[in-house]
Amino acid sequence: MERFRAAVVQYAVKPLDVEENLRRGRHMVGRCVEQCGARLLVLPESCTTGFSIPEGPQELWHRVDPIPGRLTDAAEAWAREFGCYICFPTYERGPAPDVVYNSAALVGPEGLLGVYRKTHPFPTERREAGGWTTPGSDPVCVETPLGRIGMVICYDGDFPELARVTTLMGAEVICRPSAFLRSFDHWELTNRARAYDNHVYWVATNAVGPDAGGGWFAGGSMIVHPTGVKLAQARSSDEFAWADLDPDPLRTVAPGSSAPQIFDHVEDRNLRAYQYLLQEGTGPFEPASRTPYRR
Numbered sequence: 001m002e003r004f005r006a007a008v009v010q011y012a013v014k015p016l017d018v019e020e021n022l023r024r025g026r027h028m029v030g031r032c033v034e035q036c037g038a039r040l041l042v043l044p045e046s047c048t049t050g051f052s053i054p055e056g057p058q059e060l061w062h063r064v065d066p067i068p069g070r071l072t073d074a075a076e077a078w079a080r081e082f083g084c085y086i087c088f089p090t091y092e093r094g095p096a097p098d099v100v101y102n103s104a105a106l107v108g109p110e111g112l113l114g115v116y117r118k119t120h121p122f123p124t125e126r127r128e129a130g131g132w133t134t135p136g137s138d139p140v141c142v143e144t145p146l147g148r149i150g151m152v153i154c155y156d157g158d159f160p161e162l163a164r165v166t167t168l169m170g171a172e173v174i175c176r177p178s179a180f181l182r183s184f185d186h187w188e189l190t191n192r193a194r195a196y197d198n199h200v201y202w203v204a205t206n207a208v209g210p211d212a213g214g215g216w217f218a219g220g221s222m223i224v225h226p227t228g229v230k231l232a233q234a235r236s237s238d239e240f241a242w243a244d245l246d247p248d249p250l251r252t253v254a255p256g257s258s259a260p261q262i263f264d265h266v267e268d269r270n271l272r273a274y275q276y277l278l279q280e281g282t283g284p285f286e287p288a289s290r291t292p293y294r295r
Contacts (some may be wrong), residue, residue: 001147003161006201007038007242008221012209013240015050018063022048022074032240033082039146041240042087042175044207044217045154046102049091050197051179052213054072054122057098057192064091067105067115076107083109085144087151087203089177092117092204094134102133104151104177114142116151120159121185123291124213143171147247150200154178157190157204160197161277167266173245176204181215188222190293199265201245208236226256227261 011028014020025047032038045051048071053060065071067090075088082194087110092115101123102118117136124141125131131169141161150171156162157176166174174194180187185205195202202224216276219236227250231243250261 001245001247002145003244003247004039005242005244006203006223006250006259007032007036007041007042008203008205008223008232008234009041009043009124009240010205010208010219010221011044011238013044013047013050013207015052015054015210015212016063016251018048018071022071026074026078027086028238028240029078029086029169030082032242033084036227036240036241036242038084038240040085040087040149040173040175040203041229042177042205042221043089045089045104045177045179045206046091047089047207050212051207052211052215053091053132055132056108056214057100057127057134060091060100060132061097063094064093064100066093068112069093072105072107072112073084075105076111079107079256080109083211085113085146085149087149087175087177087205089153093133098127099134100132101136102153103136104153104175106144106149106151106175108144112150113144114140114151116140116153118153118156119162120156122155126291139165139169141148141166141171147172147245148153150174152176154180157194160194163194163198163200164266167200169199173201173203177203179207179211180206180215181217183212184218184220187220191222192224192228192230195224195226199226199250201226201249208238225255226250231255
């Protein structure tokens with residue numbers, strides 16, 4: 001991994017207006033690179049349409065594109081124009097008219113580098129609950145000139161196992177594009193915990209503004225150091241925040257500390273303690289409702 005500047009780029013997405021959202025995306029990417037010189041930019045979840053979809057998966061299927069396709073072609077053009085790498089989240093047209101993935105493409109000046117499909121759709125977006133999303137199944141880690149970059153999407157960040165697998169695949173930086181509607185406490189906790197669990201840089205962008213489902217996204221995008229310390233945080237408006245990522249971040253227990261770091265959460269695992277990890281199960285307490293999904 002080389003030393004580089006990463007940025008979280010948050011802005012209001014206009015529900016279902018793909019062309020306007022592409023215009024806004026290019027504008028924010030250009031502003032960010034011009035102002036701070038970021039090399040890696042992470043955009044909000046489903047930034048071409050907005051998160052909540054007041055239409056069925058078949059209608060959404062016709063509105064979006066396969067990957068690669070027209071939408072990721074636009075993001076690739078931005079990456080070439082501004083000389084950067086972009087985590088570009090968009091719904092993706094699947095192989096059948098009722099299959100839509102909630103995806104993120106990593107693009108750079110050289111083109112499309114990798115695609116991740118959200119493996120843990122939030123209950124409201126699952127087709128089983130009347131939603132529109134088909135889950136993916138494969139973690140992703142992409143080799144780039146900046147370093148090894150993994151991707152998860154929003155609710156995925158609640159699951160320590162996925163971040164751990166992505167780290168074991170070699171990720172040094174994990175991007176988390178999101179449209180997060182729960183409390184800021186949950187948002188901050190999961191971001192900082194996943195970074196600290198795995199000693200990775202965690203670059204988490206949240207949406208801002210209204211959602212077609214009636215909610216309001218509050219931003220608070222952040223970049224977290226591998227020791228769990230926040231390096232940068234945005235407010236609740238259209239804006240970006242950035243931080244420089246050091247390729248040797250674990251010499252001390254926190255940035256600016258004189259105390260040496262002498263542990264590694266990944267190496268120090270006792271694998272014999274995890275024999276039940278792949279069993280199906282439920283939590284000890286009952287939620288208000290359950291929405292299982294096909295795996």
